[in-house]
Amino acid sequence: MSLLSVQGLTVKFAMRNNTVTALNDISFDIGQGERVGIVGESGAGKSITGFSILNLLSRPGYIAGGSIMFDGQDLTKLSDKQFRTIRGNRIAMIFQDPMVTLNPVLTIGQQMVEQLQAHRRVSRKDAEIIAVAKLREVYIPAPEERLKQYPHELSGGMRQRIVIAIALLLDPQLIIADEPTTALDVTIQADIMELLLELCESNNVSLILITHDLGVVSQMTQRMLVMYAGRIIETGGTREIINDPQHPYTQGLINALPQQTLPGEKLRQIPGNMPALSAIPPGCPFHPRCGYAVPTCRTVRPELRRHGGSDVACIEVERLHGTTPHKVDYA
Amino acid sequence: MFAYLVKRLFQAAAVMFAISIVAFAIQDNLGDPLRELVGQSVSEEVRQQLRDELGLNDSFIEQYLRFAGRAIQGDLGTSYFFKEPALDVILRKLPATLELVFGATVIIIGLSIPLGVYTAIKPNSIFSKVVMGVSIIGISIPVFLTAILLIFFFAVELRWLPSFGRGDPVHVFGYWETNFANWAGLRQILLPSIALSSIMLPLFIRLIRAEMLETLDSEYVKYAYAKGLQTRRIWFVHALKNTLLPVITVGGVQIGTMVAYTILTETVFQWPGMGFMFLEAVNRVDTPLIVAYLIVVGFIFVLTNTVVDLIYGLVNPTVNLSRMGA
Numbered sequence: 294m295s296l297l298s299v300q301g302l303t304v305k306f307a308m309r310n311n312t313v314t315a316l317n318d319i320s321f322d323i324g325q326g327e328r329v330g331i332v333g334e335s336g337a338g339k340s341i342t343g344f345s346i347l348n349l350l351s352r353p354g355y356i357a358g359g360s361i362m363f364d365g366q367d368l369t370k371l372s373d374k375q376f377r378t379i380r381g382n383r384i385a386m387i388f389q390d391p392m393v394t395l396n397p398v399l400t401i402g403q404q405m406v407e408q409l410q411a412h413r414r415v416s417r418k419d420a421e422i423i424a425v426a427k428l429r430e431v432y433i434p435a436p437e438e439r440l441k442q443y444p445h446e447l448s449g450g451m452r453q454r455i456v457i458a459i460a461l462l463l464d465p466q467l468i469i470a471d472e473p474t475t476a477l478d479v480t481i482q483a484d485i486m487e488l489l490l491e492l493c494e495s496n497n498v499s500l501i502l503i504t505h506d507l508g509v510v511s512q513m514t515q516r517m518l519v520m521y522a523g524r525i526i527e528t529g530g531t532r533e534i535i536n537d538p539q540h541p542y543t544q545g546l547i548n549a550l551p552q553q554t555l556p557g558e559k560l561r562q563i564p565g566n567m568p569a570l571s572a573i574p575p576g577c578p579f580h581p582r583c584g585y586a587v588p589t590c591r592t593v594r595p596e597l598r599r600h601g602g603s604d605v606a607c608i609e610v611e612r613l614h615g616t617t618p619h620k621v622d623y624a
Numbered sequence: 625m626f627a628y629l630v631k632r633l634f635q636a637a638a639v640m641f642a643i644s645i646v647a648f649a650i651q652d653n654l655g656d657p658l659r660e661l662v663g664q665s666v667s668e669e670v671r672q673q674l675r676d677e678l679g680l681n682d683s684f685i686e687q688y689l690r691f692a693g694r695a696i697q698g699d700l701g702t703s704y705f706f707k708e709p710a711l712d713v714i715l716r717k718l719p720a721t722l723e724l725v726f727g728a729t730v731i732i733i734g735l736s737i738p739l740g741v742y743t744a745i746k747p748n749s750i751f752s753k754v755v756m757g758v759s760i761i762g763i764s765i766p767v768f769l770t771a772i773l774l775i776f777f778f779a780v781e782l783r784w785l786p787s788f789g790r791g792d793p794v795h796v797f798g799y800w801e802t803n804f805a806n807w808a809g810l811r812q813i814l815l816p817s818i819a820l821s822s823i824m825l826p827l828f829i830r831l832i833r834a835e836m837l838e839t840l841d842s843e844y845v846k847y848a849y850a851k852g853l854q855t856r857r858i859w860f861v862h863a864l865k866n867t868l869l870p871v872i873t874v875g876g877v878q879i880g881t882m883v884a885y886t887i888l889t890e891t892v893f894q895w896p897g898m899g900f901m902f903l904e905a906v907n908r909v910d911t912p913l914i915v916a917y918l919i920v921v922g923f924i925f926v927l928t929n930t931v932v933d934l935i936y937g938l939v940n941p942t943v944n945l946s947r948m949g950a
Contacts, residue, residue, distance in 0.1 A: 347850055349846060349849055349850055351841075351846070373855075376852075377852045377853075377854070378852065379852070380849065380850055380851065380852035381850060381851035381852035381853070382852050385850075385851075386847075386850040388843060388846075388847055388850070390843065393842070393843040393844060394843050394844055394847040395844060395847070396844040396847075396848070396862050396865075396866070397844070397866065397941070397942055398865045398866055398869070398940065398941055398942075399861070399862070399865075400941075407851075407853060407857065407861075408851045408852070408853065411851065411852055411853045411854060411857075412852060443941040443942065445941070445942045459851070
C-alpha cells in the first residue's frame, strides 16, 4: 500500500469576481521511502500541490475536491487539531528560502525545541539533546553553539541544513521539499541535495521534491510528475521520462536545458508563457505553445494514458515520433 | 556596546545643541523683557542702563554662549513671575506631567496590544470592525474636545469622577508627589490620562494591527504552521514578537510627543503640570520660563529616544550594538 495517495485533488482560488482552478484533478501515489519529483514552470501548481497536502493553502485558496489519503487517513477530512499532529511530525516541509523561513527573533534552539515539545512530552534539556543530534546528522559544526544563535548569524546554506534538521526532528514518514535550493548559491545547491538524498535513503523517508530543475529531479527521484497549468501532463519513471519524454511540453523542457545546446548557440526555449489560471485555453492547455498541435487539440481535453514509458496527456502522442514540429506563431 | 552608547550620547548632545539655539532664539521674538521687569514710569535712560547690565545689547552669539554656559551648569535663568530659578519651577511641575504621561502610556500599552492583535487575527469579526471604526473617530477628534466631552459625561452628568485638578497627591520619596498611591488619586488622574491617550491609542491599535497582519503573512509564520505548532504559540510568540519590534521605535518617539500634548490636556483639566505652567508662562511673557520649558521638553524627548534605541538593540537580536559602535 502506498504511503500517500492523492486522488482527483482539485484546488480553487475564490477571487473577487470569479473562482479560478489552480489544481485540476491531480492524482498520484507515493510509496514508503519513494522519492517523487514534481516539475514544471512557475505557476504550474507545483507548490500548491505541496501546500495542499498539509492544508497550508493561503487564502483565498481551498481544496474543492478529491482526497489525500496518508497512511490510511483522509487528510482533507481532518480537523485543525488533528492536522497539527501530522504537520511537522509525520509530514515535514522544507521551504524555498531559508533566509525567510526561520523566525528572525528566535534562536535556532528555541525553534527546534518548540517543535519537539509541540509533538512530544520532552523536557527542554532532552529536546536540546535531540536537536544537537539532528544538527550533527546534517553536518553542522559545533551544534551546541548553534542552538544559542539567531538565524541571521548563519549563512544561507547553514540555515537550509538547519531547516532539514528541523524537518527530520520527529522522524517523519514524508518530507515535502519546495524548491529547497533555489534561493541558495549554486556551489551549495549540490551539497544540500546530496545531504537530503542521503538522509532520505538512510531513514527510509518518502520525499516529494518540487523543483524546476530537471537535473536535480533525475539525480534525486525515482518517479516524476510534470505539471502544466494545474494539471499533470506526464508522469512515470524519472529515467524513462528524462530519456524518452512523451509529451511535447516535457520534450520542450528537456530541450531547453543548456546542456542540449552547443556553446554559443541560442537556448531552445519553449515559445510563449504559461497561461494565467484565469485564462487557461480550452482543449489541451498547452496547444497555443505546441509545435505539434492539430485542430482537435483546441477542443478536446486530453486524459492521461499509457504511452512509451509513461502516462501522457496528449491526444497526438502516437503521431509525434517522426513528425517535425511546425513553427509556433505565438501571439 | 560602550562605543555605541558613546556615539549615541554624542548624537543626543548635538540634538540638544540645536534645540537650545532654537529655544534661545525665540527669546528675542517675545517682546521686550524690560517691559515685564520694570514699570511704565521708568525712563528710557534707566532702561538703556538696565539693558547694558543684563547684557541685552550684546550680540546674539555672546548672549547665547553666556546662556549655554549657565545652562550646562543647570541654570536656565530666573522666572520673571515666580522670581526663582526657572528649572526649579519646572522640576516642581514635572512629576504631575510625568504621572499623566505614565497614566496615558499604561492605557495605551494595556489596550493597544490586545486590540491590535485581536483585530489582526480576526479581521472580519464585528468587534474588530467596531474597534477599527471607533479608532478612526478617536484619531479625528482633537484632544481638547475629547477632554471636554469626558468632563461633560463623567464629571458633570454622571458625577463619577472629578472634573479638574490633581486632588491631594501623596508625598513619596520626599520630593515626588503621586496620584497612583490611593483610590482618590487614581480617580483624579483617570480622565486626564484617557484624554491624553485618545489620539495615540487608536494610532497604536492601527499600527500594531498593520504590523501584525504583515507578520502573519510572512514565510516564517507559514513555516511555523507547517511545523505543527499550537496556533497560540504562532500568534503570541512567532508573530507578536516580530510585530512589536517596529512598534517600540515608534512608541519611543510618541512618548516624547505626549509630553508636548500635555499642554492641551493639562489646560482643560487644570492639571498642575508643566504644560499648564507653559501656557501660563506664555500669557505672562515669562521668557526664561518658556525657554527653560522648551529645553527641558527637548531633553526629555532626546532622552526617551536614546533609551528606546538602546532597548531596541537589546530586544532585536539582529541589531548588534557592539558592532554598530565600530
